[in-house]
Amino acid sequence: MKPGVSSERAIILAPTGRDASVAAALIKEAGYYANTCADIAGLMHEIEGGAGLAVIADEAIKTADLRGLVSWLNDQPPWSDFPIVLLTRQGGGPERNPDAMRLGQILGNVTFIERPFHPTTLVSIVGSAVRARRRQYETRGILEDLTASESLLQTAMNAGHLGALELRLPDFELEASSTCKSYFGRDSGAPFTYQDLLGAVHPDDRERRHAILQDTVDTGRDYRIEYRVIWPDGSQHWVDVRARAVRHRDGTIKSLVGVCSDITARKTAEIERETLLAQLAAERTALADLTATLEQRVEQRTTDLMKEVAARERAQEQLRQAQKMEAIGQLTGGVAHDFNNLLMAVMGNLDLLRKRMPGDPRLHRLVDGALQGAERGASLTQRLLAFARQQDLRAVPVDLGALVRDMGNLLERSLGPRVALRLDIPEELPPASVDTNQLELAILNLAINARDAMPDGGAIDIRLAAWQARNDPTLRPGNYLKLSVVDTGIGMAADVLKRAIEPFFSSKPVGKGTGLGLSMVHGLAVQLGGALQLASTVGKGTTATLVLPVATSAPAPASPAPAPQAMKRTAVILLVDDDPLIAMSTAEMLEDLGHRVISANSGPHALDILRSDQPIDLMMTDHMMPGMTGVELATVSRQVRPQLPVLLATGYADLSDGTQVDLPRLAKPYHQDQLREQLDHLLGQGAASDQHAVGAGVRAFSPSP
Template structure:
């Protein structure tokens, strides 16, 4: 029904079966009379225009067409000609649909029209036209070189101005010719290869290719190409990007990088870079130069350098310092250089120096990376350590030799250098010496007047070149006012362009003690001569005494002498006995007396000497003897032990000129391993200790170290031979004993 009325029946032009077919057609089917009134439509037509069938059948075909299409369409249809046209139909909602209409009269009163919606196709065609227009404009306006050529024969059919600028041709030189004819490719096979890859891949992007421009100059380009369809034929759209400047820069950069790599390898400098995320975490992996890898004992590029791997290569004792440096750099934007140790994969420990710069973001508020260098300083550290060791050895050697070092300019107003030891030899601190420019004159004033000529002669011979070194022994005044002997040795430290000496380097040494020892040696040699003479006389004298004593004994036995003669004979015997004691003393002095060891009771021996010792030390000194009842017996020469006690008593007496106490005591002792650790020659086991103590002036450590040396004495010249304590030491040692001394200045011995 239409508007409450029953819809008119379908015309009987077509059978129901035919209309069923029309319903299945995917196009709109319109049946109308010659006036254009619609007699029937299919469902697709209703859906396409948005009308119900009943409404659509109230309209004419011309109501649906645009006014411009009506006269032409009607005129053509009236003469019975088929009509094919593209027109616009207006839907119920007013929108225009692009349609393709195929209409035909089927009898005198009716015509049929098939209408296809081509709106999407028209939109696509419009878009294509717009795209083609845009492409044409872009093609011509692009500064990049572009060309279009037929794929079949390579003939160029279009180029843009960028192409002409790059290749240097005019348009008429290019259009209709091929790239090979123009000689754009150095080798024809190169274009063949490009086309082959294009066919395989469908498109090429950034294909590096050397091309030759009109001038014959080669240019480096990136070619991107794609097959496009034009007029039903395949064409090749090619884009050429000139990268010659970039390639030149890359070559320069490669040369710089190569040179830098060589420089890094020669200097053992490696470079590195660590980037940070927004939360300041290191980006993995780090960027390391080849030399950086080599410094850490790794093959360049063999592994990716991560934070974990880097930390594992740091010496465990230095990892905390490294982490502190990085944290400090992130917080303060400053990286403080430092040195640390690394452990190579083979276990070798080396030392490196790290320094870096902090790179901030554009706002300057956040570090984005650390860029730094690492330098292998192992050899330098080893050299420094060796130098320090050499300096230490030299210093110890100089200290052991007690040498004072000086450096002197030849000119009198030149600067000088004197070591602390140099000043100490003369009893001064460095601060007490005059200014450097005044020291030379001051030093000359310290030289003994009698030695100035000797010093001047040696110095003159050296400066004028007749001697390469100089060495003198002179006396100089000590701060205490005493004159000390100095050994002065110097050599050339610097010459000017004329070969003249400008600076001297030298050392001095205090040889006062050596000079004193020389004097003592000469005196000892004289005493040795006297000793040999005394020994010879003692032997001869002993022979005479033997005869005298023998005849005195015969006379006493065989002659009946009266009182006066017997008294005279007794005096002869006593004198001979005293002379024999004198002979023994002479032999002891000359060390030619044989020991006669016997088992002794030291209590008895010391008791027998008490009166003699009392007379020997004088009235101002009190003798105290502390005897032990159960003292062990000892095996020794009694005469020699008496000599030991007498010598010690004499030394004690001389140490107490104003009086004091002399104490002799004995005790049984056990010599254990602790004692032997101080004296390897001492016997192990039970022994008897005999101590002689005085309350005299005492001795310092340096004197104690020399008191048993032959010819050493603290007494004035002529008051001692220096053999007393040496004899004591020899007797004790020869008797299988041991001797020690303990003393402090002012505390006795």
């Protein structure tokens, strides 16, 4: 049979007379498919093999055993409503024929045609039934895609250790997932009502929780709170609950839908940290008392041992702060790297889902919304990686004066009419070694922070100046440029200033900031070999200064865009990734682009394939894999297949020590269009020049003493 015949054909049961042959001929002449059968058993056999509708003469089933047919109709999946056309004798329609009425009630989706029928009537009804059946098949496909999307979302929820909950208003009916129940000490099968939740809240946190919930119900603002819960076994735990209002069409709140997570470990660590800080404060107080006693006993000592003690204390404090920020940076970088991988799977599958969806605008809006959320998550991870100094930067000599002047219009539009922007840029400043895109984002962040610190308006000065570092312990001695953003705003208290660059710390109200702006700028400055210096006075304003290293060469002139390379339409690609979720998503995208994929889950596995006779046009590998990294795999692969192009896909910028990498890199998370662009470039290059460049991509070097 041709494609579509089985799923759209009309099965005709009319064993007496010429009705079957006439109906079949008319249906086929109209461009549809039709098969005849002799009895109910034959009808069932044909329907189970796939059909669009059934055309049945009423005399063929009046006395027949219909239990099998009725059972099949009742067991249809939710998307299916199998259409039946019932041929009755003249005057035998459902209004005048109780038997026809009974059959219609038993069989469900029935259309009656009285014989003798007009050919146009039969063809019209069959056409309508086939089109309706096609819509049912489309609905089936949509439901299957939605099921896959829900599974992907659940995977992401599980990966993030998040429980789901919904609180329906106004009756406060609670529905919670098994994971959510577990965070309140309940088994997955046990009932968990809203009253159970209220009873679990720690008595000291109930009033605060009630006030925040009432504010959400009254205003529709997002619900976000951390509080303690008491499990049935008496143990105390912490939960983080976040929810958003879902509204009726009239604007009233229908329910609160959100997630919860267990933050007991983090809260315990915070309490331990506060205890440790208190102990350190007590020790510092004791040290001060001891110093005072020594001063009283040893009068001959000059005010100069005191400067030494103060300097040592400052150095110790700086060391403690540096160690704390380093630990936070490592943790932040690891979380951002793992989250990048999750976003890679989400964005890749959403890209493919959008290409295969039917033309339903609502479904496209839903998928586009999910993609926008994933892209915002990708932007968030870039900020985290910048703070952790693990973002891939490309530092080049840049004229800072020209860069700031070029940003003038953008800054003025961002700051608004109530803020005056003033530039103080001396002539003939040396170029700085920076990443242009990241520096522009940092300047914009600092300017917006300054604007937010001046709710009644004011002035912002952006100043550039040359500076030489000599005795600053945070910088290498040498020449630098200082880029300062000065505001006349409300300023920061000492305790706020001390924590200003910590990730997720913000003095702004909830919902007004991520707490990542200054931490991103700090990470960028340190990664470039500079620093972020903050000075602030309450009521007078804040000065944020980016210290950036001077470049050793002049800015490069703009070069013309390279000519597009010829695209290789199809290729055999060796895909190497130890994460099954990422490997599956990437393979789907590659195959959708027309390539054939060979998968390997480790470096040694990939080498086994490379040593075989299998033809391979390109190898695409992740970097952070156990046992053998992607860079190490690329190095060893040169010994097996020196001519093979290699594409490194990674969201992690801190590559192996002792290795300089010039491999083409694809930053995670990426869209299918970005993947196609990289592949087209690599596969379309000339063999000689391509292999010369790629073959020199990984070079071992000895670090300077």
